[in-house]
Amino acid sequence: MGNSMTDQTLTSETQTPPKDQSDKKPGIIRVEGMHKWYGDFHVLKDLNLTVDQGERIVICGPSGSGKSTFIRCINRLEEHQQGKIIVDDVELTDDVRQIDTVRREVGMVFQHFNLFPHLTVLENCCLSPIWVRKTPRKEAEASAMEYLERVKIPDQANKFPGQLSGGQQQRVAIARALCMKPKIMLFDEPTSALDPEMIKEVLDVMIELAGSGMTMMCVTHEMGFAKTVADRVIFMDGGEIVEQAPPHEFFTNPQEARTQKFLQQILAH
Amino acid sequence: MTESTMKAPKKALRPVKWMRENLFSGWFNTALTLAVAYLLVTSVGPLLNWFFLDANFVGSDASDCTGAGACWLFISQRLNFFIYGFYPDELQWRVDTMFLLLAVAFVPQFVERFPGRKWLGLFGIFGLPVVGYFLIPGGTFGLEEVQSSKWGGLMLTLILAYIGIIASLPIGILLALGRRSDMPIIRGICVVFIEVWRAVPLITVLFMASVMLPLFLPEGVNFEKLARALIGITLWQSAYMAEVIRGGLQAIPRGQYEAADALGLGYWRKMGLVILPQALKMVIPGIVNTFISLFKDTTLVLIIGLFDILGTVQSTVTDPAWQNVAIEGYVFVAFCFWVFCFGISRYSQNLERKLDTGHKT
């Protein structure tokens, strides 16, 4: 399984969404009736969502609406208490092996990069392929260099994260996640800790990645990105999915009052 | 920060200017400087005289100490006892071999580009105790047996400190991880262990190990006593180490744990590859502090009748054959401890500098 996936992701590095619709897997992420509480606080309420392979989802919503919590449930950084989350046919339960299986297939990019500061950029990228995928070091390094080239920073490979700018660090974080050759990429506000002039360089990388057919779920306030890249925009508020629609529809003709209010607020800026 | 293409200005190091700015800037500083200078001049002279100029270096027994200064003869005459205790003369090559191996393993650690430095260090940590385990007590491989009651002096101090240090680090790491574990039973055991051992003075631990335990166990040979002291010291030290390391673990931002989880590393690889390297690096000063204080605390084994370097010196200065040599003896002990502790401290500073990857999160 690992190998066929490897080949597929490697060869699909070229631009434009993949043409071959037949091996697209419907419902690679399935969330069914999912609830989550923090103590007594009901954060996520009855979420239902199906994401097909190759789909690009953008999640938006006001602060505190549970976007981060939701996306972090998908690789079990947070535990849900009710309902089902099934990722690539593996259900997330308390079983540690199942969790590890899912995490190998799901890459994640954080708001604050979370690179490992004691390792060089290259070592950051190779760590998991070597220790989890058991890729030989040479091979892992070669593949890491390819990804670093793809995010346009091969020349920084031997620096430490602390020596890079925020935008560069976030691109390294994306490369690090890609090095595991994941089937799904999760992004939690990848650009909101960055200065404006660095946002574009990270978004460019994400747009390129979207073009390669990667399944993506992205929490972001970058509405431009949502418009150009997303297949579906999901609006969350108060722990619920309030509305979901293709971007054109979502932005021009929102159905729910809460969505309209939210859009007015962010477009006013 | 302002942008500038100029070089950072160099600090002027001209002595006259420096003195005027630092020593004679105002009447109060000038008075202080003069007072300190006076004290130095009046005390350095006599100290020099006592230590070197009037000191006695040659001769064979106490009657040769005729000068007014220190009687270093005492040290050189009894050096063998201070280093080996009662270890038989003809077998001391075994101890010398260990000293040599110790030096070979650790002195290169101070030389930045010494070839194979890492391997020597690893040998020092893992190989040396094994070699010592067979070489020092003997009894195997045709080596004559030397009971541990005959061990003493610097050699015993080093054995106690060395084993205490290298065994307490891994145990301390496991305890610290256990204390932060999600599993209530493991966490409970670690908390109880740490809190019990840490709350007891080392001297009590040693007493318990040597006096109380035999009441419950059938008394074996004397080797048991040293082994028991070692176990006591190690467990006691581990509890301290665990708390130092826990401090480091807590200082690692949650994002590091999450990033490691998200990469599917699993618990042990997450800890071993991501969290511990950063946490340990962060608490190097604390770890070294504990090492150094353990090194000095080993002198407490005197209380259970083991003769470490302090014990051998102390028993000799009360020897009627030597009179008034207590100061020389204790200066010697202090010097030995200082050499080793300073070495540990310097090495840790090297290490910190080398591991600094220029990030401050």
Ligand SMILES: Nc1ncnc2c1ncn2[C@@H]1O[C@H](COP(=O)(O)OP(=O)(O)OP(=O)(O)O)[C@@H](O)[C@H]1O
């Ligand atoms: N560990 C926690 N314990 C208790 N409550 C939490 C915890 N983490 C988040 N919350 C609460 O859950 C709610 C949802 O938080 P979440 O971080 O998912 O929001 P968000 O939509 O990502 O917001 P933002 O846009 O500000 O990142 C918030 O009200 C927050 O206060």
Ligand SMILES: [Mg+2]
């Ligand atoms: Mg958030």
